[in-house]
Structure formats: C-alpha cells, structure tokens
Amino acid sequence: xxxxxxxxxxxxxxxxxxxxxxxxxxxxxxxxxxxxxxxxxxxxxxxxxxxxxxxxxxxxxxxxxxxxxxxxxxxxxxxxxxxxxxxxxxxxxxxxxxxxxxxxxxxxxxxxxxxxxxxxxxxxxxxxxxxxxxxxxxxxxxxxxxxxxxxxxxxxxxxxxxxxxxxxxxxxxxxxxxxxxxxxxxxxxxxxxxxxxxxxxxxxxxxxxxxxxxxxxxxxxxxxxxxxxxxxxxxxxxxxxxxxxxxxxxxxxxxxxxxxxxxxx
Amino acid sequence: xxxxxxxxxxxxxxxxxxxxxxxxxxxxxxxxxxxxxxxxxxxxxxxxxxxxxxxxxxxxxxxxxxxxxxxxxxxxxxxxxxxxxxxxxxxxxxxxxxxxxxxxxxxxxxxxxxxxxxxxxxxxxxxxxxxxxxxxxxxxxxxxxxxxxxxxxxxxxxxxxxxxxxxxxxxxxxxxxxxxxxxxxxxxxxxxxxxxxxxxxxxxxxxxxxxxxx
Ligand SMILES: Nc1ncnc2c1ncn2[C@@H]1O[C@H](COP(=O)(O)OP(=O)(O)OP(=O)(O)O)[C@@H](O)[C@H]1O
Ligand SMILES: [Mg+2]
Numbered sequence: 001x002x003x004x005x006x007x008x009x010x011x012x013x014x015x016x017x018x019x020x021x022x023x024x025x026x027x028x029x030x031x032x033x034x035x036x037x038x039x040x041x042x043x044x045x046x047x048x049x050x051x052x053x054x055x056x057x058x059x060x061x062x063x064x065x066x067x068x069x070x071x072x073x074x075x076x077x078x079x080x081x082x083x084x085x086x087x088x089x090x091x092x093x094x095x096x097x098x099x100x101x102x103x104x105x106x107x108x109x110x111x112x113x114x115x116x117x118x119x120x121x122x123x124x125x126x127x128x129x130x131x132x133x134x135x136x137x138x139x140x141x142x143x144x145x146x147x148x149x150x151x152x153x154x155x156x157x158x159x160x161x162x163x164x165x166x167x168x169x170x171x172x173x174x175x176x177x178x179x180x181x182x183x184x185x186x187x188x189x190x191x192x193x194x195x196x197x198x199x200x201x202x203x204x205x206x207x208x209x210x211x212x213x214x215x216x217x218x219x220x221x222x223x224x225x226x227x228x229x230x231x232x233x234x235x236x237x238x239x240x241x242x243x244x245x246x247x248x249x250x251x252x253x254x255x256x257x258x259x260x261x262x263x264x265x
Numbered sequence: 266x267x268x269x270x271x272x273x274x275x276x277x278x279x280x281x282x283x284x285x286x287x288x289x290x291x292x293x294x295x296x297x298x299x300x301x302x303x304x305x306x307x308x309x310x311x312x313x314x315x316x317x318x319x320x321x322x323x324x325x326x327x328x329x330x331x332x333x334x335x336x337x338x339x340x341x342x343x344x345x346x347x348x349x350x351x352x353x354x355x356x357x358x359x360x361x362x363x364x365x366x367x368x369x370x371x372x373x374x375x376x377x378x379x380x381x382x383x384x385x386x387x388x389x390x391x392x393x394x395x396x397x398x399x400x401x402x403x404x405x406x407x408x409x410x411x412x413x414x415x416x417x418x419x420x421x422x423x424x425x426x427x428x429x430x431x432x433x434x435x436x437x438x439x440x441x442x443x444x445x446x447x448x449x450x451x452x453x454x455x456x457x458x459x460x461x462x463x464x465x466x467x468x469x470x471x472x473x474x475x476x477x478x479x
Contacts, residue, residue: 054381087387097382101400111386114396163386 004063005030005198006051006089006167011060012071013046013222020046021057022222028167031196035209035230038219039245044202047219048169051200052089053082064089065166087115090160090168094176096152098144104131104155105140108162116163123162130158134188150181154188167198174205204249210234218242269448272439276449279435280456286349286421286431290356291414297357298364302402303394305365306372316365323362329423331355336427352424360417367409371402404475411468415461422457432456 004027013021020043028034036044049055051062057071067085069078098107108127112118118126131140134154144152153173160168170189174182186208193199193212203209209216209230216233218225218241226239237243301316303309323331336351346354375398383393403410425434436453440446 052385054384083387083389086385089385091381091385093378093382095378097376097378099379099382099397099401101404110396111388114392115387159382159386 003030004028005032005065006200007061007063008047008051009061011047011050011062012058013043013050013055014058020222021050021060023060024219024222024224026217026224028198028200030198032214033193033197033199033201033212034215034217035213036200036202036217036219037204037209037233037245037249038225039248042219043222044219045171048091048171048200048202051169052086052091054091087111087163088166090163090165092153092156092160092168092170092173094172096144096149096156096176098152098156098159100144103141103143104136104147104151104158107144107155108158111159111163126162127158130161131155133161133191134158135184148181149177150184153177153185157185157188157192161192167200168192170199170201170203172202172204174203204253206234206249206253218245220245268443268445269452272443272449273452275439276432276435276452276456279430280432280460282429282431283418283421284460286352286356286424286429287414287418289353290360290421291417293353293357294360294364294413294417295410297361298368299399301361301365302368302372303399305369307390307394319358320362320365323359324366328355328359328420329426331359332423332427348424348427348429351427352421352429356417356420356424359420360413363413364406364410367406367413368402371406371409372398374405375401407468407472407475411465411472414468415464418460418464419457 006028007026009025011021011024012019024043024047026034036047038044046055050057050060051064053062053069059071061068061070062085063069064085065088067081067088069081069085072078074082098104099110102110105124105127108130109120109123112123112126113120128137128140131137134157136151136154136158139147139151139155144155147155157168157173173189174185177185182205186205189199189201190208190212201209201213213230215227216230217227218233218237218239220241225241226233226237233242234246237246301320304312304316332352332355335355336346336348339346339351379397379401380393383397384390388396421431422433425431425437428434430438432453436449440449443449
C-alpha cells in the first residue's frame with residue numbers, strides 16, 4: 001500500500017472522567033478498506049467522529065490527504081481547514097440522517113451546490129449519475145420518508161460521494177436496517193471498494209469484512225487491541241479479548257438470522 | 266333587518282383594515298421572530314441578551330400598554346407616529362416575541378444528526394442553519410404560527426383605541442349613530458369568527474401540503 005490517505009495520531013477523547021479514546025493512532029492507505037470492530041462502548045463511533053471533528057478530540061492530530069489539523073482550540077484558519085477536511089471525508093451515519101425536506105436527488109445535490117459551488121444543472125447531473133450508481137434512478141423525486149431504510153442509506157452514500165471525497169467513513173451503516181435490506185447497502189459499499197475508494201468502516205458484518213476488508217482493527221476500551229488481515233483476526237485472533245468478542249458476535253448473528261448476510265439482487 | 270344589512274357593508278369594508286393590520290404585522294413578526302430565535306439558538310454574543318430582554322418584556326406586559334407606549338410614548342422622544350404605523354409596529358413586536366419562542370422550540374427539536382449531516386458535507390454552521398435547520402423548523406412551527414395569526418387577528422381590535430378604524434372601531438361608530446349595540450356587535454363577532462375560521466381552514470390546508478413528506 002502506498003502513502004496514507006487518512007491518519008490519526010495520538011487521538012485522545014474524554015467525556016468527563018471517562019477516557020473513550022486513549023491515544024489512538026492509525027493510518028489508512030489510499031484505496032485501502034479498513035473494518036473496525038469492537039464491543040459496544042469501545043469508542044468506535046467516537047473515533048470516526050473525532051476524525052472529522054464532529055467530536056472535538058482532547059489531544060492528537062488528524063490528516064486527510066494534504067490537510068491536517070490538531071486538537072483544538074482552533075484558530076479561524078484551522079476551522080476552515082476542518083471544513084475542507086470534512087468536505088474531503090465522507091461520513092455515512094448509522095441512522096442515515098437524510099434531509100427530510102429534500103427529495104433523494106436534492107439531498108445528493110445539496111453539498112455540491114452549497115459547499116462546492118456547482119451550478120444547479122451540474123449538481124443535478126452529478127446527483128442523477130450517483131443515484132443511478134446506487135440503483136435509485138427512479139427514486140430521484142421521492143422524499144426520504146417514502147424510502148426504505150436500505151434505500152435511504154444508499155441515498156446517503158450517494159450524498160457522500162457527491163462531494164468527491166478522498167475517503168469515506170461508515171459508522172455501522174447497516175445496523176439500523178432490517179436484515180433483508182442489509183445486502184443492498186453492502187453491495188454498494190463493495191462496489192465502491194472495488195473502485196479503489198479509501199474506506200474506514202465500523203461494522204460487525206463479518207462476511208462483508210472477510211470479503212472486502214484489507215485490514216481489520218479490533219478496538220476495546222479506547223485502544224486498538226489488535227489488527228491484521230480478516231483471516232488473521234477472524235480465524236487466528238491472538239488476543240483473548242478479540243476471541244471473546246468474536247464469540248458474542250457469532251452467537252448473536254446465529255440467533256438473529258440463520259446464515260450470513262442475505263443475497264443481493 | 267334593514268339596519269343590519271346597511272351596516273354590514275360598512276363593517277366588511279372595515280374588516281379589510283383588520284386583515285391588512287394582521288397580515289402586515291404577521292409578515293414583520295415572522296421576520297423578527299425568526300431572527301430572534303436564530304440569535305438565541307446560535308448564541309450570538311450581546312444580541313442574545315438583548316433578544317432575551319425583548320421577549321421577556323413583551324411577554325410580561327399587556328399588548329395595550331405596549332401600544333400606548335408606542336403611540337403616546339414615542340412622540341415624547343420626538344418620534345411621532347401615525348395610528349396605523351403605530352398599530353402595526355406594536356402588533357409586530359408583540360407577535361414577533363411569541364413567534365420567536367415557537368421558532369426556538371422548533372429549531373431545538375431538529376435532531377442533532379441533521380446538523381452533523383450538514384457539517385460532514387463541509388457546510389459552515391450558518392449554512393447548516395439556513396439550508397437544513399430553518400426550513401425544517403418552519404414546518405414544525407407551522408401549527409403554532411397559525412395559532413399566533415388567529416390570535417393576532419383578534420388582537421387587532423385593540424388598535425381601535427388609538428383611532429384606527431378597523432372592524433371594531435367601525436362597529437362602535439355605527440352604534441353611535443344607530444343605538445343598536447346588540448345587532449352590530451353580533452355582526453362584528455360574526456365577521457371575526459368567519460375570518461378566524463377561514464384562516465384556520467387555510468392553515469390546515471397548508472399544513473397538509475407541507476407535512477406530506479416530513
Ligand atoms: N456525547 C457523549 N457524552 C458522554 N459520553 C459519551 C458521548 N458519546 C459517547 N459517549 C460514551 O463514550 C463511550 C464510547 O462511545 P462510542 O459511541 O464511541 O462507542 P461505540 O464503540 O461506537 O459503541 P456502539 O457499538 O454501541 O456504537 C461510551 O461509554 C459512551 O457512553
Ligand atoms: Mg457506535
């Protein structure tokens with residue numbers, strides 16, 4: 001793998017006296033797909049949110065491409081850099097967070113128009129192309145309330161892509177979905193990975209991780225417990241904590257759905 | 266009966282003034298209310314304190330006193346105002362304060378994820394406000410905006426005391442000539458009631474249209 005596209009150095013985040021990120025460092029190479037796993041409360045979401053300063057880290061340093069910012073307080077100039085950094089780092093939320101007062105297409109056009117300054121015509125063209133790409137051409141004029149969860153998440157991915165980001169962060173993109181809708185979203189993410197998109201994904205979809213991830217990171221208690229290829233982590237975990245966690249995931253997925261992720265269309 | 270009919274067209278003409286006052290005050294009040302709410306939610310320094318004071322003052326004093334302050338009080342400061350502008354200013358400031366509270370509640374009810382989705386696209390806080398939060402808040406606030414308007418429509422009757430010939434003052438003028446208070450006040454009441462009901466219907470329609478997708 002070549003030069004890092006996204007790096008974090010010594011990220012620390014505390015909520016009150018609770019240390020949620022305990023000096024995390026990580027580098028994601030251009031085109032690399034990294035899946036983050038770990039028990040609830042281990043700090044996975046906080047890590048992703050700190051990487052785009054949706055959560056302000058207490059210490060540490062984040063760089064995406066050529067842009068880099070250290071933990072605050074921020075000067076006016078740094079605030080601008082943070083905005084650029086967010087622009088070049090897509091974020092896909094567990095709960096989609098589509099704009100309910102805009103159609104699917106308007107959701108995708110919003111960033112290009114207000115942030116990138118594209119003309120409405122150019123944004124429309126880009127938006128339509130992306131909706132086609134995520135398989136939602138015929139839903140362009142539909143409001144989010146009338147889309148299934150899987151469709152909403154695909155619009156959200158198109159919205160992130162519309163900014164032509166250098167990397168995309170996914171925070172449990174399928175865990176709010178009904179089991180039968182998980183596949184369509186993973187399918188889109190897989191296609192992105194194959195196109196060489198740099199991706200950092202919090203997900204417990206083991207089948208997906210095995211197939212798509214270049215690297216799996218196991219987090220617990222605000223630190224990286226171990227990392228390696230999917231094969232290393234899933235088949236030969238070195239750490240007891242990883243083994244225990246994988247066991248609970250396995251039991252849980254066997255209890256809910258019989259078998260892995262559902263087939264895609 | 267004849268009196269009722271002959272006076273009716275006078276009252277209907279005067280109710281145009283009532284509607285005009287209400288619509289003008291509402292338009293200005295909406296702008297005041299929205300700006301005041303944004304100032305408070307956005308924690309704009311100094312202005313925020315000022316807005317707090319304004320809202321508290323308006324909510325804590327009778328509209329009639331506010332009206333007198335503007336119509337009789339301002340001339341003492343060398344700012345004489347005609348009755349109609351005085352009335353519109355008093356009503357706007359009054360409804361604006363109440364609307365600012367509705368807008369503020371509506372803005373605060375927009376989920377945090379909406380801000381985050383906007384910010385994560387690289388928007389500034391104010392762009393998120395303008396494009397994402399405010400449009401959703403206005404939809405949320407629509408029912409309260411409608412109710413404020415209906416109250417405002419009735420509150421315009423207070424302006425009759427500073428010699429604006431709106432519906433109520435027109436009614437009293439006719440009564441002064443005809444000595445038929447029961448008939449005429451009943452007519453005035455009927456017109457207020459019809460106007461309120463009409464606007465309520467309109468409000469329901471707008472809400473239904475707008476809430477289709479939210
Ligand atoms: N805004 C906040 N204020 C206070 N505590 C918080 C806040 N956000 C997160 N935490 C705490 O930080 C810890 C880590 O939370 P985080 O959401 O990062 O975990 P996670 O690994 O994403 O868990 P999950 O798998 O449940 O999503 C938790 O104990 C949580 O309660
Ligand atoms: Mg989480």
